[in-house]
Amino acid sequence: xxxxxxxxxxxxxNELRQxxxxxxxxxxxxxxxxxxxxxxxLMAKLAECGLDASMDGIGNVxxxxxxTGPHILSGSHIESQNxxxxxxGALGVVGALALARVGLPVDVCAFADEEGHFxxxxxxxxxxxxxxxxxxMDGAKDRTTGTPMREALAKAGLAGVPRMALEEGRxxxxxxxxxxxxxxxxxxxxxxxxxxxxxxxWQFRIVIEGQxxxxxxxTMAERRDAGLAAxxxxxxxxxxxxxxxxxxxxxxxxxxxxxxxxxxIIPGRAEVLFQFRDIEMDVLERxxxxxxxxxxxxNRRERCVARIEALRLDTPALCDPAMIAALEGAAQAxxxxxxxxxxxxxxxxxxxxxxxxxxxxxxxxxxGGISHHWAEDTKEDDLALGVSVLGEAAQRFLAG
Amino acid sequence: xxxxxxxxxxxxxNELRQxxxxxxxxxxxxxxxxxxxxxxxLMAKLAECGLDASMDGIGNVxxxxxxTGPHILSGSHIESQNxxxxxxGALGVVGALALARVGLPVDVCAFADEEGHFxxxxxxxxxxxxxxxxxxMDGAKDRTTGTPMREALAKAGLAGVPRMALEEGRxxxxxxxxxxxxxxxxxxxxxxxxxxxxxxxWQFRIVIEGQxxxxxxxTMAERRDAGLAAxxxxxxxxxxxxxxxxxxxxxxxxxxxxxxxxxxIIPGRAEVLFQFRDIEMDVLERxxxxxxxxxxxxNRRERCVARIEALRLDTPALCDPAMIAALEGAAQAxxxxxxxxxxxxxxxxxxxxxxxxxxxxxxxxxxGGISHHWAEDTKEDDLALGVSVLGEAAQRFLAG
Numbered sequence: 001x002x003x004x005x006x007x008x009x010x011x012x013x014n015e016l017r018q019x020x021x022x023x024x025x026x027x028x029x030x031x032x033x034x035x036x037x038x039x040x041x042l043m044a045k046l047a048e049c050g051l052d053a054s055m056d057g058i059g060n061v062x063x064x065x066x067x068t069g070p071h072i073l074s075g076s077h078i079e080s081q082n083x084x085x086x087x088x089g090a091l092g093v094v095g096a097l098a099l100a101r102v103g104l105p106v107d108v109c110a111f112a113d114e115e116g117h118f119x120x121x122x123x124x125x126x127x128x129x130x131x132x133x134x135x136x137m138d139g140a141k142d143r144t145t146g147t148p149m150r151e152a153l154a155k156a157g158l159a160g161v162p163r164m165a166l167e168e169g170r171x172x173x174x175x176x177x178x179x180x181x182x183x184x185x186x187x188x189x190x191x192x193x194x195x196x197x198x199x200x201x202w203q204f205r206i207v208i209e210g211q212x213x214x215x216x217x218x219t220m221a222e223r224r225d226a227g228l229a230a231x232x233x234x235x236x237x238x239x240x241x242x243x244x245x246x247x248x249x250x251x252x253x254x255x256x257x258x259x260x261x262x263x264x265i266i267p268g269r270a271e272v273l274f275q276f277r278d279i280e281m282d283v284l285e286r287x288x289x290x291x292x293x294x295x296x297x298x299n300r301r302e303r304c305v306a307r308i309e310a311l312r313l314d315t316p317a318l319c320d321p322a323m324i325a326a327l328e329g330a331a332q333a334x335x336x337x338x339x340x341x342x343x344x345x346x347x348x349x350x351x352x353x354x355x356x357x358x359x360x361x362x363x364x365x366x367x368g369g370i371s372h373h374w375a376e377d378t379k380e381d382d383l384a385l386g387v388s389v390l391g392e393a394a395q396r397f398l399a400g
Numbered sequence: 401x402x403x404x405x406x407x408x409x410x411x412x413x414n415e416l417r418q419x420x421x422x423x424x425x426x427x428x429x430x431x432x433x434x435x436x437x438x439x440x441x442l443m444a445k446l447a448e449c450g451l452d453a454s455m456d457g458i459g460n461v462x463x464x465x466x467x468t469g470p471h472i473l474s475g476s477h478i479e480s481q482n483x484x485x486x487x488x489g490a491l492g493v494v495g496a497l498a499l500a501r502v503g504l505p506v507d508v509c510a511f512a513d514e515e516g517h518f519x520x521x522x523x524x525x526x527x528x529x530x531x532x533x534x535x536x537m538d539g540a541k542d543r544t545t546g547t548p549m550r551e552a553l554a555k556a557g558l559a560g561v562p563r564m565a566l567e568e569g570r571x572x573x574x575x576x577x578x579x580x581x582x583x584x585x586x587x588x589x590x591x592x593x594x595x596x597x598x599x600x601x602w603q604f605r606i607v608i609e610g611q612x613x614x615x616x617x618x619t620m621a622e623r624r625d626a627g628l629a630a631x632x633x634x635x636x637x638x639x640x641x642x643x644x645x646x647x648x649x650x651x652x653x654x655x656x657x658x659x660x661x662x663x664x665i666i667p668g669r670a671e672v673l674f675q676f677r678d679i680e681m682d683v684l685e686r687x688x689x690x691x692x693x694x695x696x697x698x699n700r701r702e703r704c705v706a707r708i709e710a711l712r713l714d715t716p717a718l719c720d721p722a723m724i725a726a727l728e729g730a731a732q733a734x735x736x737x738x739x740x741x742x743x744x745x746x747x748x749x750x751x752x753x754x755x756x757x758x759x760x761x762x763x764x765x766x767x768g769g770i771s772h773h774w775a776e777d778t779k780e781d782d783l784a785l786g787v788s789v790l791g792e793a794a795q796r797f798l799a800g
Contacts (some may be wrong), residue, residue, distance in 0.1 A: 182617030200615065203663060215652040216599065216677055216745030217582030217769065222641075227653050235635035238628060242620075252615040253627050255664040256656050263603060263654040265675040273663040279766055328749060345616030371614065 002102040004391035006384040009098040012045060013383070014077055016094060017086040024141025025374030026086050029144075030079040030113040031059060031152040038078050042093065042110055049100040051108060053078055057161035058137070059112035059153070063100060064094050071105045072394055073166070073357065074175040076349060077124065082144070087383075089114060091364070095177040095387045099394055103369035106394065107171070111349045118149050125352035127163050142361075166356055168364045173358040173397060176350040177390050179378055183369035184342060191382050192339035192389060193363030196326045198351040199248075199277040200314035202284050206289065210304035211318045212260065212268025227258045229304040234272065236294050239299050241276070244290050246283040247318035248343050251276040277314045279343045288313075317351035320358030323397055325359070330392035335385055362390055402502040404782040404791035406777055408500040412445060413783070416478075416494060417446070417486040422474045425774030429544075430479040430517040431459060431552040438478050439732045442493065447666070449500040451508060457561035458537070459512035459780050465499060472794055473504045473566070473757065474575040476749060477514035477524065482544070485776025487579045487783075489514060491764070495577040495787045499535045499794055505573070506794065511749045518542055518549050525752035527563050566756055573723050573758040573797060576750040577776055578792050583769035584742060591782050592739035592789060593763030598751040599648075599677040599743050600714035602684055604691065606633070609706035612660065612668025625729050627658045627667035629704040634672065644690050646683040648743050651676040679743045688713075717751035719756030723797055727762055730792035735785055762790055 019041060020034030028035040039061045046053035046063030055061050061078065074094025089110075096108040111124030118140045125131040140149035144322045153159055182184075185193055210226030234253055242253050255273040274291070278284050288310075295308045324341070331339035341364070350359040362387040367377045386396060401781045419441060420426045420434030428435040439461045444462030446453035455461050461478065465471060474494025489510075496508040511524030518540045526532040540549035553559055580586075585593055610626030634653055641651050655673040656733045674691070678684050690709075723739070731739035741761070750759040764786040 136572075138523065141504075180617065181614055182618065182619075183622065186616075187622075201616070203727065209472055213769070214581055214686065214746060215650065215654060215675065216747070217580065217584075217771075218602070218650070218745070219648065220645075220650055221586065222587075225652070227656065228634075229633050231634045231638070231653070234631045238631070245620075248619065248747065250615065250618070250620055252625070252630070252664070252666055254615060254658070254665055254667065255625065255661045257661075258654070258656055261655045261657075263675060264652070265654055266599075266652055275663060345618070346614060347616070369613065369617065376642075 001395050002104060002391065004098050004387050006387060008101055009020055009094060009387045010380065010383065012094045012097060013090065015081045016041060016090050022083045023333050023374040025084055026080045027083045028080040029082055029242060029276060030115065030117040031156040035079045036156050039110065042078060045097055046100070046108055049097060051100055055192060057158055058124055058163050058185040059156065059158060060124045060128055060164065061110040062164060063108035065100065065107050067105055067107050069105060069170065070172045070398055071107055071170050072175060072398060073107050073109060073171045075100060075111065076176050077179060078110040079113060079115055081115050081372045083374050084372050085374060087376060090349050090373055091179060091383070092177045096241055097391050098387050100390055102150040102391065104391065104394055105398065114349050115128055117144065122349060125349035128166050129352060129356045130165055131355065134372045149233055171357050173320055173360065174350060174353045175360055175394055177346060177362045177386055178348060179376070180363040181346055181366055181371035185365040186367065186369065190338050190339065191335050191365060191385055192209040192331045193342045194324055194331060194339060195319055195344045195361035196214065196341050197279040197316055197318040197343050198318040198348055199279050199345055200284055201275055201277050201312055201347065202288060202310065202314065203273065203275040203312040205311055206274060206295065206306055208270040208304050208306045210268050213266040215264040215266050218266060222239060223266055224303045225266050226270040229298060229306065230256065230270035230272055230339045232302070233298045233306060237291065240290055240294060241287065244286055246278050246280055249276060249278045249283055249287070250345060277345055279318065281316060308356035317354035317359065319360040322361035323358055326393040326397035326400065327360055327389065329396055330389045334392060335387050359372060362386060365397060401795050402504060402791065404498050404502055406787060408501055409426060409494060410784065411493045413490065416441065419544045422483045423774040425484055425776060427483045428478045428480040429482055430513040430515065431556040435479045436556050439510065440477060440659055443721035445497055446500070446508055449497060450701050450738060451500055456564040457558055458524055458563050459556065459583045460524045460528055461510040461563060462564060463508035465500065465505050465507050465540060467505055469505060469547035469570065470572045470798055471507055471570055472573055472575060472798060473507050473509060475509035475511065476576050476578060476746060477480040478510040478663045479513060479515055481515050481772045483774050484772050486773060487776060487778055491579060491783070492577045494609045495790050498787050499791050502791065503740070504791065505770050505798065514749050517544065522749060522752045526746045528566050529752060530565055531755065540727060548570060571757050573720055573760065575760055575790060575794055576580060576733045576748060577762045577786055578748060579766045579771060579776070580763040580768055581746055581771035585763065585765040586767065586769065588705055588740065590738050590740050591735050591785055592731045593766060594724055594739060595719055595744045595761035596717040596724060596741050597679040597716055597743050598748055599745055600684055600716040601675055601677050601712055601747065602710065602714065603673065603675040603712040605709045605711055606672040606674060606706060606733060607697065608670040608704050608706045610668050613666040615664040615666055618666060623666055624703045625666050626670040626704050629698060629702040629706065630656065630670035632670055633698045633706060638693065640690055640694060641687065644686055646680055648677050649683055649687070650679045650745060653700060677745055679718065681716060699775060717759065722800055723758055725758035726793040726797035726800065727760055727789065729796055730789045732787050734792060762786060
């Protein structure tokens with residue numbers, strides 16, 4: 001069995017870290033000069049490892065193995081959040097490269113804009129599975145600068161370049177290695193997470209309309225306080241969800257916006273962004289039902305009117321049992337007792353690729369759980385163990 | 401008994417309305433050219449009514465009655481909120497002018513910046529009662545433009561002009577007529593409110609510190625969600641306050657700020673501006689005690705740390721019983737059954753003057769409760785009734 005060259009892997013990772021370096025992290029927003037430099041760097045590395053390297057019209061970098069199959073696909077993304085970490089995305093790309101370097105039958109992909117700099121989610125992986133229209137690209141804009149995606153692509157030299165599609169029947173499955181971006185492994189003293197699935201995010205906007213009034217001149221009986229109605233609704237949701245959720249469900253009120261949000265004015269309007277995540281469809285549906293009933297109950301009790309709107313109802317992406325088993329076997333062989341099965345609470349390209357292929361993910365610990373920040377890091381030993389387990393698992397799966 | 405000339409009163413009001421006219425309202429920010437024009441207009445009117453008119457170093461316009469006492473003081477403010485109503489403040493000033501016009505022994509005052517364009521509260525009335533230091537003025541800035549108050553005063557021609565103080569022993573009391581700025585009179589079909597006191601505002605900042613984390617990667621058990629702790633605390637406050645409040649207490653959460661306020665990030669910090677208002681000190685103190693205990697309880701239950709800081713603990717200003725009785729008698733004589741005793745939920749110069757003199761206020765209805773908006777208005781009949789009752793009450797009180 002081929003053994004991954006962890007020294008070359010770490011050298012590649014550290015070389016990539018120099019491109020767009022920011023403090024101990026990197027700044028490589030999608031299609032920026034730094035990002036394009038990293039894509040060209042990857043193409044050269046892929047060629048060095050004997051793959052046919054190309055970049056398509058959405059910026060996906062692809063390395064095609066020249067030999068016979070069965071093949072696996074592996075990779076992640078190479079752009080970063082702004083002034084963020086060196087491993088998020090890069091780890092999965094360079095990990096896949098390490099498999100190619102030792103001759104495994106792997107195609108390597110760096111999917112464009114997993115980090116969502118542009119206003120449409122997962123354009124790179126969605127494009128390669130045939131789930132991204134030209135019209136959607138025409139409407140996409142950079143969330144920070146407002147630059148149209150078409151303009152950014154043209155500036156990056158990608159105008160008119162065709163977009164590639166996955167070759168049907170070529171792959172047995174897709175492996176993505178990634179940092180955990182949480183503290184579950186670290187807190188439990190574990191070194192690897194075998195991902196059972198990628199949770200779906202169900203995101204809602206709740207708008208509550210009341211009546212803006214003077215906080216001195218309006219008696220309690222007269223008020224229609226939208227902020228208070230929001231507070232009571234959110235407290236009720238948090239009381240109900242623990243009775244209805246799954247073992248690993250999470251729910252979050254990330255944003256509350258009161259209007260006008262002034263000390264002496266009764267809020268006339270409140271807007272809440274609330275989401276929950278789970279890996280099981282029936283849990284997601286049960287919680288959505290409860291949320292709708294709680295809004296209905298709010299409208300029975302309160303003198304404000306609450307409306308709920310679903311912004312996003314993803315489908316959970318379950319990982320492939322045979323791929324999970326391959327990772328479990330490899331993890332147990334190289335790090336006995338130091339791994340755990342866990343869902344991914346964050347979104348990843350693997351959930352998109354799951355539309356076409358069996359997928360699995362492997363997590364390595366994030367020091368202090370830090371991610372989307374330049375201080376993001378992982379112990380070198382954990383990185384090396386991760387890529388070794390990835391290589392071992394890929395071979396077990398291909399042989400299975 | 402002298403009868404107020406309601407025709408002249410309405411003409412004066414409408415003349416003043418032309419200065420800084422904005423739609424059906426006015427725009428006269430403190431010390432603006434429009435505001436200074438209104439102050440000079442008032443001085444001319446005061447002189448026309450036989451008073452000695454002056455303007456002092458903070459912009460207070462004063463009209464001194466030349467005859468013997470006992471005297472009353474009456475007035476309000478003449479500047480407006482930005483693009484706001486024509487009656488807020490102006491009504492009380494022109495009402496006082498109407499009393500002077502028929503020869504009543506009244507000194508008329510327009511206190512500067514009751515509307516708080518500058519960063520210190522009630523500078524005009526505080527100055528005249530000796531509660532405003534030069535140092536405080538030195539530090540005051542326009543909240544909108546940042547212009548130092550000293551610079552604005554110099555531009556208005558008031559640099560180096562001395563500030564006046566109320567003459568000790570001269571006044572029996574202070575009357576302020578004002579629009580209600582609420583809907584209590586209108587909803588009850590009443591035409592006059594005899595103000596029993598001006599509530600105190602007790603304003604608090606509650607800061608809750610948790611831990612900012614990824615909404616996907618962080619399990620419910622690991623979280624320290626500052627937004628959720630704020631929601632639960634505010635729901636508990638709203639459940640407790642009805643059991644502890646007074647008959648007319650009001651409490652308001654005007655502002656909630658989550659940090660970073662993003663859909664997929666667990667809030668690491670929440671800041672809440674919470675206030676309550678009442679006319680009775682023991683109610684205020686009881687509620688403050690409860691609020692502190694609820695924060696303490698939050699810190700026992702939650703994994704976030706809440707701190708509370710009092711931003712403002714005003715003293716309620718009770719109106720003078722003899723002055724209230726004079727207004728009640730006048731209201732019952734001129735509008736039997738069409739008046740009510742009520743507290744003022746908003747702050748007014750009268751609460752500052754109450755440090756030195758017995759005070760009372762008279763409210764007339766606000767159409768639709770609208771105020772601090774150019775659409776603010778009151779029926780002409782109600783304005784005329786208000787000033788007639790003011791004149792009648794002043795004479796009853798002087799004779800009492």
